[in-house]
Structures are given as C-alpha cells and as structure tokens.
Amino acid sequence: MTHVDGNAIGGLLNDVFGREATDASGLCSTCGAENFVGALLVYRAAGVVVRCPACGAVLMRFVEGHGQVWVELGGLLGSGLEPLREGRVHVVDGG
Amino acid sequence: MARTAVLGRLTWLVAAVTDTVTETPRVRTLILDVPALAGHRAGQHVDVRLTSEDGYQAERSYSIASAPGQPLALTVERLDDGEVSPYLVDDVVPGDKFELRGPIGGYFVWEPDGATEPIFLVAGGSGIVPLMAMLRQRRDAGSTVPAKLLYSSRTIEDVIYRDELQHIGADVVQTLTRAQPPGWQGYARRVDIQLLRDVAFPPEDNPRVFVCGPTSFVEAVAEGLVALGHRPGQIRTERFGGT
Numbered sequence: 001m002t003h004v005d006g007n008a009i010g011g012l013l014n015d016v017f018g019r020e021a022t023d024a025s026g027l028c029s030t031c032g033a034e035n036f037v038g039a040l041l042v043y044r045a046a047g048v049v050v051r052c053p054a055c056g057a058v059l060m061r062f063v064e065g066h067g068q069v070w071v072e073l074g075g076l077l078g079s080g081l082e083p084l085r086e087g088r089v090h091v092v093d094g095g
Numbered sequence: 096m097a098r099t100a101v102l103g104r105l106t107w108l109v110a111a112v113t114d115t116v117t118e119t120p121r122v123r124t125l126i127l128d129v130p131a132l133a134g135h136r137a138g139q140h141v142d143v144r145l146t147s148e149d150g151y152q153a154e155r156s157y158s159i160a161s162a163p164g165q166p167l168a169l170t171v172e173r174l175d176d177g178e179v180s181p182y183l184v185d186d187v188v189p190g191d192k193f194e195l196r197g198p199i200g201g202y203f204v205w206e207p208d209g210a211t212e213p214i215f216l217v218a219g220g221s222g223i224v225p226l227m228a229m230l231r232q233r234r235d236a237g238s239t240v241p242a243k244l245l246y247s248s249r250t251i252e253d254v255i256y257r258d259e260l261q262h263i264g265a266d267v268v269q270t271l272t273r274a275q276p277p278g279w280q281g282y283a284r285r286v287d288i289q290l291l292r293d294v295a296f297p298p299e300d301n302p303r304v305f306v307c308g309p310t311s312f313v314e315a316v317a318e319g320l321v322a323l324g325h326r327p328g329q330i331r332t333e334r335f336g337g338t
Contacts, residue, residue: 002310002311002336002337003310003334003336004310004334004335004336005332005333005334006202007140007200007202007203007333008156008333008334008336010140010156010199010200010201011105011142011154011156011196011197011199014103014104014105014196014199015105018103018104019103019104020103020199020200020201021201022199022200022201022202022203023201023202036202037202038200038201038202038203038331039202039331039332
C-alpha cells in the first residue's frame, strides 16, 4: 500500500485538534526522530495510520465514522497538539 | 445553540464555479467564488466534499493553483476510477456549487516575504499545481529570489500550464518520460540523480526545495537530492500517492 504524507490529512487533523497541525513538530517515542507533522508518513485503509519516517513506528491513529473520530496519539511526544474536548472526538489509549 | 468559533477551526463552505479552463485532456482548472474563505498561502490545499442525493459523501484534497490574493483556482486531474475528480473535470459547469474547507497546510508552503534562499521546485505530473501557486506568487510579488522548476510529464500533451510556464519568470526545465515531439530540446527520461545534478542549484547555495508528485517520484527525487549533499531539512515533500 502506498503512502502519502501528513499534509494530506491536514483537514482531518484540523477536525481533531481545531488548528493547523501540519507545521507542528513532534518526537517519535520509539526512535526520538523529530519531524513536522506534515512530513510524517500516512497510510490510509479502514482508518488512518501515521508513521515515523525514520523508523516506521506508529505515531498516531485515527478512525472516523458517523461524524465521530477516534484518536490514538501514544507514539508522538511533545507535539503540543491537544485533541479538542468535544463529544465527537474520542481519545483512546494505544493497545 | 451556536457554537463559539475557534481560531484556526475550519468549516465547510459553499464554493460556486465561476469559470473553467481546460489544461490538458485529463486536467481542468476550476475558478471558484468562496466568499467566506480565508486568504491562502502558496502550497496549501482544500478539501472538497460532494454529497449525493442519498446522502453519501465523498471527500478529496486538491491543491490551490492560484497565487494568494487571486480568485481561488483548483487544478484537478481526472482519475478514471475516482469518485470526485471525474465530476470536477468532466461535468462541472459555471454556476455549479459544492462544498469545500480550507485553506489547509502549514508545512508545504512558501512565502516570498523575507525569502532569500533560491527555490528549487520539482514536479511530477499534476504535482505542478501547488508549485505553480508559488511561481505565480513569486512573479506577482516581483520577488528576485532565484527559482528553478524541474517538471516531469509523460508527453507534451500532458504538460499543465504549458503556455504560462514560458513566461513565469523562472528557469523551467522539462523532461518528457514517455514520448517527445520532434525537435524536443528538454530531457527525455525519468528524473534520476544525474539529471538532478545537472539541474538543481548546488547544495552550497542552500536552496529550499519543494517536491510534489506521485509517492515513488517524490521519494526518488528527495533521496537523490540528499545523496547529492542537499540538507534534508531544506527539502519539503508532498506525496500524491499512486500514479
């Protein structure tokens, strides 16, 4: 499956974080690489999986449906991005 | 109850088509009137949402082709199995309306104000679109920052903005990978490291590099430039996915 980059999900990220997020930068909790969100690797299937371009670790996951979005951000450190506190944004722990 | 507007929050807006421009047999530019849209930066995109009669919605992202300050223009390539692009390229007529939200993106953007480093733009196919917004803004702003465009297309008929590129005020180098017309003066192969070495500003000039196109194209170009000594932090990429 081919990938795109974080730019491509700017609209989804705006939905979740309520702001432009592609120019935020964050650390990979696995390898420590620092990258702009716009430069992360994005894989789309049933949901959206965002991976570190350096080591491939999963940094963020999003699943959308019925106007709701489920968010898991455990792999990304220090980005300063906080999901909106709204009924339709559900933050879940990584498993 | 009305929800308080949050700074930076995007909402879906109604766009009205005011004009269309056929760029190639597969590519069309839509000029749009979106009264509530905030000003954009060169390199940004919008999300377009179409809703069918039964309520099914399809959403895709399209790069903005126009310079900031100009009427919003989206240049769209038809993907034959697409849900959105065939409608935008083949069916839409002036007066039609659809929803969009944006502008989106703060990473793959360029602004002429205060820019001093040369810009090297590398486009594969419709990857030219956000780079054209940068070149148009550079031209309109009278920027003297050196600019070079390397543009790869399959055939001469696939070259988007073919006429405007001749007077965009930048050094334009083209390669045609599949077929070349008689007397073609440009390159005639896929972009490889030797071609990048010939065309790119040298790494010592510390150019800002923007690469946009299919994923495999973008990765080959970015890896080639790093191998030639360009700093990864100066290279910004936008991958379109499969060809």
